[in-house]
Amino acid sequence: MKSRQTIVIALLAVSAIALAAAAAAASKTAGLVLTLVAPYLVLAVFLLGMVYRVIRWAKAPVPFRIPTTCGQEKSLPWIQNNPVENPAGPLGAIGRMAGEVFLFRSLFRNAQTEIVDGRQVFGSAKGLWFFGLMFHVSLLAVALRHLRFFTEPVVPFVTGLSALDGFLEIGVPALYISDMTLLAGLAFLFLRRAVLPQVRYISLFADYFALILIAAVAATGLLMRHFFPVDLNAVKTLAMGWVTFAPVAPVDAGFLFYLHLCLVFVLIAWLPFGKLSHMAGIFLSPTRNLINNSRRRRHLNAWNAPVKVHSYEEYEDEFRNKMKAAGLPVEKE
């Protein structure tokens, strides 16, 4: 399927969610289902789905050490090893993992290859690392700031984060830096897929859908904050009702809030089943989380079927005369 068609289908899928939100805003029953029942249903789908995925990953056989390495392995004492690029023990693996999770280290090393004057030339390509990291950190900041709806009194860390995020004091209410960086990150990630032919070629519906869905969540949030204000007290009462398991239906939260909520619910419910489950999967990736000790320890596949082996000794016993006749060296005369 052409990438343009895939993008249109992803847009249509997000528009279908908007229709569901319109229904929730128009019908009292649908509104009640969305605000009172859906949150628990979505949470259950998310938690059970994530547990299911993690159990499946954890059960996948990893009989051998398969970490990706690009540094000297620990071996003889006079050969210096690289404990991070080729972890020899758990500390190295944890350090490497932390670099990956917090700094997207492997993306930082992303290189671009070009043929210049008939020669292969490697260049630095930091765009994906920079905007990818920016997008993820911004999303985390937005999610943490939302805790103001779910805690009473609001955790001081959340108030501090919001103050720091809005310190530019542009507009009333203040424009958050993380909202801008979130949109910039999303724009880069989307354009990278839509414009670069190599990335466009391998992009699927799920790739565009994830980006468009998150962009729609951010856009509806920004619209509520800066252009069509919603009753934040009603939202807080609703959110506190959810966390205290005594949900109260909002009087009239309006279409935009229902739309924001519908998009968020679809995003959260879809998380365990789509590519966004990498948020848990990264920790279970054997190419990242294993230590490399293949040369120091023999790893045997515990469930190998018994194999009748033919040792060299047996081989030589069988062919000694022929080997001697052919002039080949033998170990036993």
Ligand code: HEM
């Ligand atoms: C994946 C989860 C969510 C994401 C990514 C998200 C994203 C956003 C963004 C980017 C904004 C713009 C302003 C800001 O950054 O604070 C926003 C605003 C808002 N969001 Fe969310 N949201 C999420 C979940 C929720 C939930 C569950 C609720 C319901 C309590 C909610 C209610 C609101 C409200 C009421 C605003 C307007 C805030 C204001 O006027 O200051 N959001 N959201």
